[in-house]
Amino acid sequence: MTPELKGEILLGLVKIVVVFGALQLIVMNIVWAERRVSAWMQDRLGPNRVGPQGLLQGVADGLKNMLKEETMPANAEKGLFVLAPALAFIPAMMTQAVIPFASPLPVRFDWTWPLVGRIAYDGAMPMVIADLPVGFLYILALTSLGVYGVVLAGWSSGSKYSLLGGLRSSAQLISYEIAAGMSLIAVMILSGNVSLTAIVAKQQESVWFVFALSISFVVFLVTAFAETNRLPFDMPETESELVAGYHAEYSSMKFLVFLVAEYANLFTASALMATLFFGGWDIPFTTWDQGAPTVLKSLVTLVLFLTKTLSFCFVFIWVRWTLPRFRFDQVMQLGWKFLLPLAIAYVMVIATSVYALDLAGVAFGARYGAILFALNVVILYLVFWLLDRGRLIRGARAGYRPAAVRSSP
Amino acid sequence: MTIGVKTVHRPDHEVSYLRATVKGMALTFSHLFRPKVTMQYPEQTSAPDWTISNRWRGTHRMLTDEQGRSKCVACGLCPQICPANCIKLVPGEDEEGNRYPLIYEIDEFRCVFCGYCQEVCPEEAIHVGVHYENAEYDRDRFVYDLERLCAQTHPVSTLWDPSDPKGE
Secondary structure (H helix, E strand, C coil), X not given: CCHHHHHHHHHHHHHHHHHHHHHHHHHHHHHHHXXXXXXXXXXXXXXXXXXXXXXXXXXXXXXXXXXCCCCCCCCCCHHHHXXXXXXXXXXXXXXXXXXXXXXXEEEEEEEEECCCEEEEEEEEEEECCCCCCCCXXXXXXXXXXXXXXXXXXXXXXXXXXXXXXXXXXXXXXXXXXXXXXXXXXXXXXXXXCXXXXXXXXXXXXXXXXXXXXXXXXXXXXXXXXXXXXXXXXXXXXXXXXXXXXXXXXXXXXXXXXXXXXXXXXXXXXXXXXXXXXXXXXXXXXXXXHHXXXXXXXXXXXXXXXXXXXXXXXXXXXXXXXXXXXXXXXXXXXXXXXXXXXXXXXXXXXXXHHHHHHHHXXXXXXXXXXXXXXXXXXXXXXXXXXXXXCCCCCCCCCCCCCCHHHHHCC | CCCCCCCCCCCHHHHCHHHHHHHHHXXXXXXXXXXXXXXCCCCCCCECCECCCCCCCCCEEECECCCCXXXXXXXXXXXXXXXXXXXXXXXXXXCCCCEEEEEEEEECCCCCCCCHHHHHCCCCCEEEECCCCCCCCCHHHHEECHHHHHHCCCCECCCCCCCCCCCC
């Protein structure tokens, strides 16, 4: 093993520890932020006792949950019941691995350690745990795996509420994954690559994809709400109908693991939106951040990336405490009858316009993005006109009566 | 028999989902910055727009006369009327024939805070209090004896007055 390879392995391990540690911290504070923001929106104060501004509330909650009694329902399928939280938690944590969170950091060391021998690194370290060539496909694959945790939790609990929650989540997540994947095809067409680092680089070259691919962004935003099981799509846990849905039977740390997985998913979805559509760690209106890597650049871009991501987290929280829940058939209707056809049609539109722009000889850059943005504004207007009441989605219809009622005298 | 369904045709701007959504989002966002109504209880025990009602029925207090003796004449009406049976009264009589309580105990855990004892008392001795901070370290401490009832200093309830039902 060469010293350089050893150096890379060491840096990789350091990055894994730092990123997952930071993710846990962030998740803890998103829980706190959710409680505070929801309280403010309801003219309350929220948790403000533990630590400054209540920031240590997450620690207190974690400790409390560890000390609580673990319950095992009598009808539970024991092995799967214990395994399910891990199945939900691990994919939620692993998705973070491919998201680039800052510009490359210059690292240089040359040490000789006992047992390991000479270990060295010299150059720009990419600020991503693993820049996989499969990029966001990896994230889509892992979020599909996350469904197993929820479904198995629902089934193995041996409770009808949990089972219904699990079933609903499988139906919902699978439906919306298709629309999410379809909306990302447009991103793939424009960037020519699925690697997130390459997508960020492409956005630096032209415009942020939120302008060039607005419809994709809208579709992905809606599906992200559905994928993270958050209001208005929290069908798997609907408090009013299913008590707590798939985790109704869980207590103590097992419940907390579901909670952490849910918020880690929320953070990943936000980070993914920031990366795919808002330029990732890119600083707008300057090319300073793309020059030779320095520590300062890495820090500034890291802050910018976190700002973008946490803004999306705020949007998630904001929407959750504003909008009421969909009915289940409306969720399915929106997913299959609206988002999926829209995403497919949009892929065609984008493919055609990219082909046309290439034929017209427009170079990939800011002007290219501006033309696509103009196109998107037109489509956005049409879509939102269509989406409004009475055209595609409708409320209760006066003329509609179920067959049973119609046949009765 | 069928149910007649009336269809209401409202204009677009009233039934629009999107406009309603945007309006709702704006409303919740504006609430982020509004003054909060929470009273931070242990540090803050009163707020400008909050007072405890003077008809509040909390733990009891026995009123005393000028010599510091309880006003109770041990007539036995309060244990008689108490629906929770939480008042223990053993009457005694001094050499001048004045009745007084030898034992007067109220079990605050059994008490349902109906206020009948205060209502029925001919001497206006026993009262329910405008008071809610009752925490103790021991269950036994919740049986208040006569000495403790006399030692309470909190304001007493005015109860509900039938001639002034809204407390005006």
